Each structure stands twice: as structure tokens, then as C-alpha cells.
Amino acid sequence: MHDIHDETHGRRQFLKCMAWAGAGTVWLMKGGVLQAKPFGDSAADAAKDATFSFVQISDSHIGFHKEPNMDVAATLRASLSQINAQKQRPDFILHTGDLTHLSKPEEFEFLSDLMREAHVSKTFYVPGEHDVIGDNGAEFFRRFGERQQAGGWYSFDHHGVHFVGLINVLNLKAGGLGSLGADQLAWLKRDLASLSAETPVVVFAHMPLWPLYPDWGWGTDDSAEAVSYLRRFGSVSVLNGHIHQIQQKVEGTITFYTARSTAYPQPAPGVGPGPGPLKEVPPGKLHSYLGVRDVRHVQGRHALAVTEEVLA
Amino acid sequence: MSGAMKRIVLGVAIMLSMPHAVQAAGAAAAHTTQVDIRNFGFSPKSVTVPVGTRIVWTNHDEEPHVVTSAGTGFVSSKALDTSDSYAVTFSKPGTYAYYCSIHPMMVGTIIVQ
Numbered sequence: 347m348h349d350i351h352d353e354t355h356g357r358r359q360f361l362k363c364m365a366w367a368g369a370g371t372v373w374l375m376k377g378g379v380l381q382a383k384p385f386g387d388s389a390a391d392a393a394k395d396a397t398f399s400f401v402q403i404s405d406s407h408i409g410f411h412k413e414p415n416m417d418v419a420a421t422l423r424a425s426l427s428q429i430n431a432q433k434q435r436p437d438f439i440l441h442t443g444d445l446t447h448l449s450k451p452e453e454f455e456f457l458s459d460l461m462r463e464a465h466v467s468k469t470f471y472v473p474g475e476h477d478v479i480g481d482n483g484a485e486f487f488r489r490f491g492e493r494q495q496a497g498g499w500y501s502f503d504h505h506g507v508h509f510v511g512l513i514n515v516l517n518l519k520a521g522g523l524g525s526l527g528a529d530q531l532a533w534l535k536r537d538l539a540s541l542s543a544e545t546p547v548v549v550f551a552h553m554p555l556w557p558l559y560p561d562w563g564w565g566t567d568d569s570a571e572a573v574s575y576l577r578r579f580g581s582v583s584v585l586n587g588h589i590h591q592i593q594q595k596v597e598g599t600i601t602f603y604t605a606r607s608t609a610y611p612q613p614a615p616g617v618g619p620g621p622g623p624l625k626e627v628p629p630g631k632l633h634s635y636l637g638v639r640d641v642r643h644v645q646g647r648h649a650l651a652v653t654e655e656v657l658a
Numbered sequence: 659m660s661g662a663m664k665r666i667v668l669g670v671a672i673m674l675s676m677p678h679a680v681q682a683a684g685a686a687a688a689h690t691t692q693v694d695i696r697n698f699g700f701s702p703k704s705v706t707v708p709v710g711t712r713i714v715w716t717n718h719d720e721e722p723h724v725v726t727s728a729g730t731g732f733v734s735s736k737a738l739d740t741s742d743s744y745a746v747t748f749s750k751p752g753t754y755a756y757y758c759s760i761h762p763m764m765v766g767t768i769i770v771q
Contacts, residue, residue, distance in 0.1 A: 412720050412740070448722055448737050475760040479724060479737040520728045520757035521765050562698065563763040620697035622720045 398505050401429050401436045401466070402550070404587030405607035407476065408457045409447035413625045418609040419460060425608045426464045437504065439466050442587035442605060443474030443515070443552030445490070449481065454489050473498070474552040474588060475515040482516055499530050501537050508541055510534065512551035514566045524553030524566035531568065535575050543578050550585040556595060556602045559615035564589050576600055589621070690714055690745075693766065695723050695738070695758075700766035709751055709770055716743040723764065728755035 406422045415421060429436060441461075446453035454477075461469055471490040473483050487498050492511070494500035501510045512534070514524035526534075541547070549555065555572060557565040566572075576582045582600040590607035591614065611624040689708060694701045695717040707713070715725050717738040725735040725744050731754040735744035748754065748770040758764035 448739065476722070479722065479760060515760075518759060518762040520726075520755060520762055522762045561763070563761050620699070620719070622697070625720075 398437045399432070399434055400438050400440060400504075401432075402440045402442060402585050402605050403429075403608055404442040404552075404605040405444040405474065405590055405609055406441070406457060406460075407444055407447045407607065407609040408460070409450060409453040410609055410623075412623065414623065415610045419456065422457075422460055422608045423463065426460070430463075430465045436466055437468075439464060439469040440511075440550050440585065441469055441471045442550055442585060443472050444476045444587060444607075445471065445474070445486070447476055449477055449479040449485060451485055454485055458489060470502075470509075470511060470550075472511045472513060472550060472552055473515055475518070478515055483513075495533060497527075497530055497533070499533060507546045507548060508538075510537065510547065510549045512549060512555070512572070514551045514553045514555070514569075519567075522567050523557075523560055523563055524551075524569075526566060526568050526572055531571050534572055538575050538579075541579070544580055546581040546583075547576060547579050548583045548585065549576065552586065553588045554586045554593075554602070554604055555584050556597075558589065558593055558595075558604070562615065562621040564615065564621070573597075573600065589615075590624075692716065694718055695725075695764075698761055698764055700764060703765070704767040704769065706769040706771060707748065710747065710749060711770065712745055712747045713768055714743055714745045717741065721761070723761065724759045726757055726759040728757055728765075732756075734759070 403422075403425050407418055408422070410418050429439065439461075445457045470492070471486075473486045473490075477483060477486040483498065487493075491498055492500040498513050499511060501508065503509070512526060512530065514526050516525070517527055518525055538547070549572075551566070553566050554564050555566050555569040557569070559565070573584075576584075577598060577600065580599055584600060584602045586602070586604045587607070589604050590610065590612035591604065592606060593602075593604045593615075595602045612621050613624050689711045691705055691707050691711055691713050693705065693713055693715045695715055696719060698719065698721070700715070705713070715735070715738070717723050717740060720740055722737045722739050724737055725746075727734050731752065732746045732748070734756075737760075738744055748768060751770050754768040754770065756766050756768070
């Protein structure tokens, strides 16, 4: 009984914290340099000259119910509430994978129901390794696939920006990292070939497309080949998830980001024995580790303004 | 560590982990060897066992893992959530490489003699 009491109390505290959602930190990316701003008036100002915005969320892990987050649906809902509270409505959402924890149909179903609460007309998904367990992603692609290419990868254009969704969580080899594979690389090369170098490009995939921390599997074996196709472009943003924390790197005109999870944080690279959930989150502080990313395309610039919002 | 030494250490580990099962099952039972999945690794990473040994993997991580045969040597597991186990009895000699299909940097080997 003591445990149950504690859990109820913890959940009440947790939900109370959720009521603070709305304040936070805004990151503005201008000319390859990120600037932090408090979420509020300055963020609204930054949005004024944007032609459009979209939001990235990641790693919702529906089905996970352990410390430090017994209610991943509530924290995803808090992220969606933040999206709905944006003054300028985002044109779409990118979910960069690990929708579910164990690829179970009921987890996909629940995630699908939750995402309907976002007041956004379209969500684009790429799978995480948690979404392809046991069936090579069949259930994921049936529900969330864009059905452009047999392998599941796709691209689209939006207000002059070319978006590419890549899949790097299938056909993984023993001892290796994430993998794009020869077929997908050949397609990517063709897909980018007709674009002018001035076209802003946004590439998104679940696992980092740069060797962030290979010892923990945080990278993609053949990402260098993909990145070589992107170097001629004046502005490239690579958005990933997987590691449940913000990491970023600028490499020439290419800027790499990883997003926070809406579910639970993971340790910084190499800190502790492995990349499992960060359980030692101070009481009431979980929300500060979780969040959404809002990317605004600023008119007349090739750079994208990337803002980060934490859930409090 | 020499091969012989490794076998002795393993033997001790098996005796320590399985005293009740071994006693209850009697002399006819196959050997059982535990492989722990912990902190995104298989422990021990490599085990050498006699033909007929039953290998039991148990996931102690908060993350799910999958015991995936690197070849066609044995049937791969389904997703193992926290505390889930998976067992395979190896009836033919050989070297069986395996990995976790969702965290492929996790690799292990079962050597059956």
C-alpha cells in the first residue's frame, strides 16, 4: 500500500508540474550559431518574420512505464499542448521515431490517438528501432508510412525547402550502428540531384547521422556517404532523435541536431554504464528534460531558426 | 585468460547461479548457462559450453533487447522487455554469433563443443 500511495502522490506532483508547461528556453539558429532566448515575447518576435514553422518531437516511447516516467502519454500530451499553444500554428509535425517502446499494435494505436490532439494538419514520421521490432516495421509503415518508396524513405517540398525522411533502423548488422543501405543512398543521391545548391534542405531520421557516440550505438555506419551528397548545399539541417537529449554540431553548411524525448532523458555520451533511461531525475524536474523543437523558416534567409522548448 | 581457465570460471558461475535447478532436475538434465543482458551488453560476452547446453538470456535493462542469430544457427528471440528471458538448447557443435537487432553494437558468441 505504501508503494501505491507514493505512486499516486508522485503522479499528482508530476501532473502539477505539467501545469507549468509553457515557459522554457528558445534556441534561435542564425547563420549556424544557436542563441538561447527565454520562451515568451522574444520567441514570438522571432516568429514574426518566419514564412512557416514546423515542430519536431521525438521518442515518445508509448508503452514505457518505469522510472523516471510512469506516464509517457501525459508528457507527450504536454508537448502537444505546447504545440497547440503556439501563436503561429506550425504547418506540420515531424516525429523522429521511437513512437512506441515495443512495436506493439496497441502502442501504435494509442500513439495515433494521442497525435490527433495536435492542432496540426499533418505529421510526418520516421521509425525508430523500437518501432520495427519483430516485423521489420511492417506495422509502423502500414499506419504511418508515406508510401513513396518501397523502402519507406521519402521527400517533399514545402515553401521552397526540401525535406527528406530517411530510415536508418533496419537491416542493422552485428557490431554495427544505424544503417541507410545502398538502395536508400542511391535514391538520396537521385533525389537531391535536381535541386539547386541554394535550396535549403532538412534531413530527418531517427538515429544520429553523425558519429555522436558510437560506443553506445549513437551513429549511422554509412552516414558519411549521405552527408557527402549534402555538402554542396548552402543550408542543411539534419534533425535526429534516439539519444533523448540535445546535442548539436556544425560542419560547414550542415548543422546536426538531436532532439529531446517527450518520454524520458538519457545520460550524456559516456556518462554511466550505458544509454538506458536516466532514472536519477530530481523530483519535479523531469519536465525540464523533455520537450519539443520548433523550426521556423525565416523568409529571405537560407538559415533555419531552430528553437527548443522544454516542458517548463 | 586461457581457454581452460575460462571454462573453470564459467563452471563456477553456472554452479553459483543454478544450484536449485541442477539439484531438482537430476543427473539427466542438460546443463543450463545464464547469459545476462545488462547495461547494453551480453555477459559473459562469449561462453564455451558442451553440446546439449541450454542457454538462458535474461534482460536486466530498462530497455528491450532482442537476441538475434547472426546466421541461421538458431531461432532469434522476440523483444525481451525488462526481466524477460529467452532460452535456446544447442544440440550441435559450432560457433554461434549473435547480436541485439535493435542495438547492434551488442554482440555475443556461444561456442558449443
